[in-house]
Amino acid sequence: MPNLTVPALFGPTGVGKTAIAVALAERLRAAGEDPVAVSADALQLYSGLAVLTGAASVEEQSRLEHRLVGVLPVHATSSAGDYAKRAHAEIDSLLAAGRRPIVVGGTGLYLRAALAELDLRPAPDPEVRARWNAELARNGAQALHARLTERAPAAAVRIAITDSQRVVRALELLDGGHAPPSPGAESQLWTRETRHPTLLAGVWMDRRVLYERIDARVDAMVARGAREEVEAAVAAGASPGARQALGFEELSGGDEERMKQRTRNYAKRQLTWMRKLPGVLMLDATGESPERLAARLHEALRERDAAGPAS
Known part of the structure; x- marks a missing residue:
């Protein structure tokens, strides 16, 4: 068809x-x-x-x-x-x-x-992810978000305190020497060609x-x-x-x-x-x-x- x-x-x-x-x-x-x-x-x-x-x-x-x-x-x-x-x-x-x-x-x-x-960012390092998830479990979402605010204030403003998965991912990227996604990154992805x-x-x-x-x-x-x-x-x-x-x-x-x-x-x-x-x-x-x-x-x-x- x-x-x-x-x-x-x-x-x-x-x-x-x-x-x-x-x-x-x-x-x-x-x-x-x-x-x-x-x-x-x-x-x-x-x-x-x-x-x-x-x-x-x-x-x-x-x-x-x-x-x-x-x-x-x-x-x-x-x-x-x-x-x-x-x-x-x-x-x-x-x-x-x-x-x-x-x-x-x-x-x-x-x-x-x-x-x-x-154009995906590098795959997460299991040890780094485990460390941040352990901190999340130990101290809670608000404390983890505060850590992100200290290191990347602009990224922290864009990520909700309750969105722990994205907070952890942003901290992983920072640990690996990568910047979290920029404000326009999500919309820019939509301008690229779809596969079909x-x-x-x-x-x-x-x-x-x-x-x-x-x-x-x-x-x-x-x-x-x-x-x-x-x-x-x-x-x-x-x-x-x-x-x-x-x-x-x-x-x-x-x-x-x-x-x-x-x-x-x-x-x-x-x-x-x-x-x-x-x-x-x-x-x-x-x-x-x-x-x-x-x-x-x-x-x-x-x-x-x-x-x-x-x-």
Whole structure:
């Protein structure tokens, strides 16, 4: 099947990306295609955290196959480079078989890793990473962020205190003689060519509505067993990477309200980031059904496919 454009859905947590992907898949199947979703969420890679990470439900996966979900044990370590190899292999094999990948994610770096060849920084030194993670466990996120502020104030301003994974990575780079990524580095990555013809679709909605959805989503996650997932992951020796899942540490301490606040803060940053990206089909999900949004996306895909690779 020639000229298959890869749709890449992204947007803040809780905005309804999976539902749109499922609705899009149904339209594509009606047109004779056999699409497959490829997750670009760093935390959905881990098994045993499906509820906490908002992975596609069993019912959703029965309507659209999802790849790169639950493929790593919770104690494993992984990097964006590791993920890129997996994602490229999945996307390339699907396209070679005439099947359209639908890339779905809210994690900016991992979405880019799925779509493009990234100029990644050096791989982390396991000993250096272990040392910083030990300091994080011993002294907490605020103290670790203070260390980064001492060494690279500009980088510390850009990285939230709660984003311990990025704080650790910045300190690793400094230890290795490398500067943390510059302010424009993330947006610049989007100007580079994607590996395949791609349609970026950013899903957003009114912030007040989104925050209400997030609060209700957290309540539903807890009711469906998110706290029990966290307890099982801790018992299994969850890696620092797995512990970065939104709500992991909060539910470990039984603080659902703090989980809601942290998730809302994260969604706010995602909304700000996505509005800066060039060449994106913006889909306003406020008051819209997944089916109507999928119809818009499907029409845009048909136009891109018809225009060919040079579009």
